[in-house]
């Protein structure tokens with residue numbers, strides 16, 4: 094390419110060469126908008142809309158027989174969606190089940206597999222994880238009669254943005270029974286080395302679970318190969334399953350046949366469930382950790398969405414994502430260096446997740462100015478702007494336009510029209 098990197102033609106050329114570009118037309122993009130918030134809530138695709146309509150159609154035309162008939166028989170949908178997700182996490186098809194929410198799945202994992210014994214009774218986490226996970230960990234400790242102040246160990250960040258894997262390993266002391274960590278940090282987007290952390294945890298006889306909310310559908314995983322014990326994630330961000338979409342749970346097959354800590358009839362062996370006995374016969378795979386009737390209308394969009402991911406290929410998605418975030422950072426370096434922005438996400442490919450995290454003292458109102466000009470980021474306290482270019486529906490041209498807008502917001506001080514405080518939903 095002969096055009097300078099910060100020219101519009103350069104961006105257009107990148108789009109022309111993009112082999113995933115045809116997927117954009119499958120999405121509903123809010124009109125006149127550059128949507129860079131797919132890491133909070135992904136956009137609706139036509140395929141997701143269609144699979145939701147198919148499930149509604151079964152209800153409309155089949156009533157209760159929709160459980161076993163129609164396009165997506167409801168009785169098996171959670172398992173089918175789990176199988177369709179397996180390649181995204183590198184798991185066996187029966188190790189993944191679509192069920193619950195991120196937070197309830199973490200509760201299920203802990204209720205089932207966190208078994209404090211003697212002095213080996215603490216949980217290890219970190220101080221940068223999303224609050225919901227930490228709330229769940231504290232409440233689980235309390236259910237065991239343990240104090241979060243003494244029994245939840247949170248690894249500290251050296252710089253406020255990232256974690257050192259070696260600090261985490263140093264915190265894997267003899268009294269740790271269970272570890273819960275994010276795969277990708279929700280603010281800085283740092284990827285943790287899940288394989289290394291799992292190996293080190295197992296050397297010390299500690300079970301380990303990862304929250305994949307910010308890596309699922311954006312970064313490939315090899316959970317089985319890495320021997321990860323458990324993982325859980327939401328499907329409403331990169332996987333575009335819709336607001337409140339049903340979440341997912343991975344249980345390594347070596348842990349199958351452990352009685353669910355939170356039991357309910359949908360965790361039953363499917364052939365026994367309708368025997369209506371008061372003794373439960375749990376499924377012999379990840380399905381055992383379901384609880385009640387699946388929220389089918391909140392699971393159905395995933396069917397269409399996952400079909401796109403499987404068609405596009407997670408390796409291709411990751412390659413484009415890396416290219417997009419790299420281009421974003423190059424433009425920021427070139428065009429915004431006067432304005433006190435700090436790129437706070439890791440810059441090397443192996444450590445960089447799927448979004449850019451820009452810090453600025455005026456971040457809250459810069460976000461508001463972006464939104465007023467039809468670019469959708471999100472703000473994370475205290476000073477962060479998250480910008481997520483999504484491979485299946487964003488373009489390089491949109492990245493270029495966003496950086497031009499940021500430059501204009503700073504040059505013309507447009508952010509000063511707004512207060513530097515977050516909105517109710519940031």
Ligand SMILES: Cc1ncc(COP(=O)(O)O)c(C=O)c1O
Nearest residue numbers: 194195196223225279304306327
């Ligand atoms: C890392 C992480 N964990 C958990 C959650 C929330 O969990 P839930 O889907 O149960 O609301 C989020 C986002 O909402 C998240 O980013």
Ligand SMILES: Nc1c(O)cccc1C(=O)C[C@H](N)C(=O)O
Nearest residue numbers: 132133134223279329336518519
């Ligand atoms: N899904 C969200 C939404 O619909 C609105 C606002 C926020 C969210 C989020 O998921 C927040 C997210 N977990 C985060 O990474 O900060």
